[in-house]
Amino acid sequence: MPQVTVTVNGQAHTVEVEARTLLVEMLREQLRLTGTHVGCDTSQCGACVVHVNGESVKACTLLAVQAEGAQVTTIEGLAAADGTLHPMQEAFREYHALQCGFCTPGMVMSAIDLVQKNPQGLTEHEIREGLDGNICRCTGYHNIVKAISAAAEVMHGQRAELAPAG
Amino acid sequence: MYDFAYHKPTSVADAVKILSEDPDAKPISGGMTLLPALKHRLNRPTSLVDLGGIAELKGVKREGDAIVVGAMTTHYAVATDPLLKQSIPALARMASTVGDTQVRNRGTLGGSLANNDPAADYPAAAVALGATFITNSRRISAEDFFQGMFTTALEPGELLVAVSFPIPEKAGYAKLRNPASRYSMAGVFIAKTAGGVRVGVNGAGPGVFRQTEMETALSANWSATALDGVRQSPDSLNSDIHGSAEYRANLVEVMAKRALADAG
The missing domain is CATH 1.10.150.120 ([2Fe-2S]-binding domain)
Known part of the structure; x- marks a missing residue:
């Protein structure tokens, strides 16, 4: 199985995925970051938007392997460590x-x-x-x-x- | 979606090698069309060849009287590139209306052109500007490149590397978006070029086409009044739940006038 190494909310992860695993599936099901939602799963509704290298993308229309080496930020990564909101x-x-x-x-x-x-x-x-x-x-x-x-x-x-x- | 093998080459030569050896392998650029198609199991490639790791496919540069855009340049990069905004602002403005923000951050100029969706924006610009398609093995004119719905002159294993857009004197674009899909119901790109006026139409027909009657009228008289006498025939235009052929024909006439105003 392919391995993907990504930095999510500042923390490096190496995860085994299938080539067809979507970024949003890896975030939710493997990293348990369920703040990123799946609404339509057809790249229309935007509930799954995360940042990849600083740009907003729909995580339901990106393969996890395509994010290899990327900096990913999810909704969980916005607030400061002390809980101060963005x-x-x-x-x-x-x-x-x-x-x-x-x-x-x-x-x-x-x-x-x-x-x-x-x-x-x-x-x-x-x-x-x-x-x-x-x-x-x-x-x-x-x-x-x-x-x-x-x-x-x-x-x-x-x-x-x-x-x-x- | 069905599973597949995944490759991420770092050069065009390596990508072409993988694609040539396996006729069921597919290149993936931004994936904004391909991934939804794979989710619907409309397609079953043995492997995906990710072009995202090939630096030579990205970027915008001037070569003589043309702007050459790398196939993997995103819509966002096209929309915000200083050189394009100065030289062919209509193309940059067009790119800023493709899909939505997130689609523009991932989707690429080359991916859209190689897919040749009849309702995609870029084909009308490529035809109107008289673009040249540069692949790993040859150069193809815009008219030869587009061969009808979702079909191009690209051979199996052939990769679109860049597109060269001659800088026009003036150019403008207007479209009516389908409010749900955001795709063009009818879009018209008008360019005043060294070789005369060229008009490309997307969305309305089964593939991009040149509106030669408008070209003749605008070549003789570059003004909105010149378009008054030109009628778009509904014959061979699309008729579906979103609009009849007659409606689309009328849209082409309206969008042409708006595109002309956009060109200034």
């Missing part, structure tokens, strides 16, 4: 950017990639466009967009702390 996680909480929560890990991972790639800032329209690969079936997009906008200010150093939700 500004994007904190913003999702403050702005109540979730209802059932199923899409949330993927939303947060996509949102971080979106904000990091746009240091000049994002309009509401650009945030909505940037989330085109993530589906929230509670249709809770409104607060998600607000949360991302607020988190972007903190991530880009424009505010030290999150603006409180109105």
Whole structure:
């Protein structure tokens, strides 16, 4: 069986997989990192989004072996060791950017990639466009967009702390 | 999906060797189409040859009056490349509308072109810009490369290495996306090139095609009024649950005007 060596959330793992094992299957079933969800399994819903070498990808449409040597970050790897949430996680909480929560890990991972790639800032329209690969079936997009906008200010150093939700 | 053997060569020569020795081996680039197809068991390759480890397949460079894009360059890289944004901004803008963010981070220009999905974006640009396809063994013109739905001139064991896009005077693109699949219902790429105006259409027919009546009209008069008299025939266009051939024919006319406005 192929072996794959990846660094997940800063920790190196060498895992035996089948060539056909998806990255999301390896993360959930072998590394027990079940924060990454499988929604549609057809690369549409975005519940499985993780970062591979800093870029958001759908882990249901990537083979584990394709991630050989990569740095993978999942939702479990965002908070600091002392439990301090990432500004994007904190913003999702403050702005109540979730209802059932199923899409949330993927939303947060996509949102971080979106904000990091746009240091000049994002309009509401650009945030909505940037989330085109993530589906929230509670249709809770409104607060998600607000949360991302607020988190972007903190991530880009424009505010030290999150603006409180109105 | 069925299991397969997995190879990750580091050179084009090694990849071609594996693919030549086994007719049932398949190359995988971004995998954005191939992996969903394998999940549905539509395909059963004996092995996948991952092109992700081949550095010579990536990157964008200028060669004379053309921009050469490596086959493994991702849509995101095409969309954000400074050279492409300056030389062929319509191609960069097109790349920024392929699929969604995560698809653009993994999917590649070469993978999309070699797959030749009738609704994919790049084939219209390649045809309109008069691109040349560079493989491990030869150079192929865009018209010869695309041979109908999901079919190209690539021989078994032949690998697309790069695509050379001549820099146009002006170019523009517009499409109507299917709101669910994000694929083009009809997309039109218009390029004003040294050899005249060329118009490529995707999404509407069973494969990419040139709209020669629009080319003639725009070559004579580069303005929106020139398109007023040109009708797209619905004959041989796609008719399915997403839209009739007549609807798509109308979309081609509308998208052509938008593409022209995009070209400026």
